[in-house]
Amino acid sequence: xxxxxxxxxxxxxxxxxxxxxxxxxxxxxxxxxxxxxxxxxxxxxxxxxxxxxxxxxxxxxxxxxxxxxxxxxxxxxxxxxxxxxxxxxxxxxxxxxxxxxxxxxxxxxxxxxxxxxxxxxxxxxxxxxxxxxxxxxxxxxxxxxxxxxxxxxxxxxxxxxxxxxxxxxxxxxxxxxxxxxxxxxxxxxxxxxxxxxxxxxxxxxxxxxxxxxxxxxxxxxxxxxxxxxxxxxxxxxxxxxxxxx
Numbered sequence: 392x393x394x395x396x397x398x399x400x401x402x403x404x405x406x407x408x409x410x411x412x413x414x415x416x417x418x419x420x421x422x423x424x425x426x427x428x429x430x431x432x433x434x435x436x437x438x439x440x441x442x443x444x445x446x447x448x449x450x451x452x453x454x455x456x457x458x459x460x461x462x463x464x465x466x467x468x469x470x471x472x473x474x475x476x477x478x479x480x481x482x483x484x485x486x487x488x489x490x491x492x493x494x495x496x497x498x499x500x501x502x503x504x505x506x507x508x509x510x511x512x513x514x515x516x517x518x519x520x521x522x523x524x525x526x527x528x529x530x531x532x533x534x535x536x537x538x539x540x541x542x543x544x545x546x547x548x549x550x551x552x553x554x555x556x557x558x559x560x561x562x563x564x565x566x567x568x569x570x571x572x573x574x575x576x577x578x579x580x581x582x583x584x585x586x587x588x589x590x591x592x593x594x595x596x597x598x599x600x601x602x603x604x605x606x607x608x609x610x611x612x613x614x615x616x617x618x619x620x621x622x623x624x625x626x627x628x629x630x631x632x633x634x635x636x
Contacts, residue, residue: 393419393464394609397498398471399445400424403519403570405431406602407469412438416610421446421461424472451494454501462505467515467609470495476521479538487538492545499552503559513561517608518549519601522568522594522620550616563613567601568594568620594620600627 394411398404399422409431411417420443422428428445446461448454451472454462472494474487495518502514523532524542532539546564553562604618604626614626 392417392466392610393421395421395423395462395465395468395502396428396471397423397468398473399428400426401471402572403598403601403605404428404471406598407471407605408443409434409438410599410602410606412440412442414606414610417606418442420444421465423448423458423461425449425451452489452497459501459505462502464508465502465505465514466507466509466512467517468498468502469517469519469605469609470498471519473519473542476535476538479535484537488541491541492548495545496548496552499549499560503552503556510559513553513556513558515561515563515609515613516549516553517563517565517605517613518546519565519567519605520546522566524566546617561613562616563608564617565601565605565608565623566617566619567596567623569596570598570601571595572598594624596620596623597627600624600630603627603630 394417396404396407396411399408404422404424408420408422408428411420412431413435415437422443422445425448427447428443430440430443434440444461446458448458473491474482479487499516502516507514520542523535523539524546525532525539526543526547528540549562549564553560601623604623607626607630608614
């Protein structure tokens with residue numbers, strides 16, 4: 392299968408690419424980002440770095456012919472591109488909304504229109520949101536309320552797009568909490584996450600589990616429409632146990 396990873400040069404994207412290169416079900420990985428996607432370090436023995444095509448996009452609202460060509464025959468897409476809550480505070484709100492919402496919906500439109508050899512199954516679109524995203528504006532959280540409601544709006548728009556796509560798109564929303572790298576995490580960052588997790592009730596999930604869960608939805612089918620942090624920990628943990636056997 393051909394997998395497109397949007398936001399592949401970021402923290403989670405690099406791990407998704409690393410695991411995808413080791414997954415025999417994935418025959419091709421398109422790393423689409425605003426900068427080059429490097430071949431991950433510490434690849435597993437079964438990995439095939441030649442499966443990775445790094446594609447740089449200068450404009451995510453006006454795809455070049457090169458970008459469009461790399462979307463042809465895609466079977467699944469994991470969408471990681473967004474402005475993080477931390478960075479959103481230092482950016483103009485219209486730019487935050489453009490990156491998070493406009494880029495995502497335009498990407499869905501392009502993927503749904505891209506030629507595919509096998510149209511018997513929909514393209515699987517896995518959108519990575521956040522544990523605190525809220526689809527109901529009346530339930531706006533007290534912390535980062537506008538941001539959380541906006542991310543919830545993106546979730547709703549993605550699901551609605553899939554629902555009205557005539558079976559061209561199947562969508563899954565993943566809502567991880569604080570994402571921690573179990574091997575390379577900073578002690579101070581981990582401590583801060585622990586404090587914030589208790590204050591705002593956002594759980595901690597591990598990078599390996601997040602990537603494994605996203606990849607499982609893309610390659611094996613969507614378990615359910617919305618995956619909460621507990622689902623991500625469960626699915627990712629089961630994949631890790633299977634790999635260790």
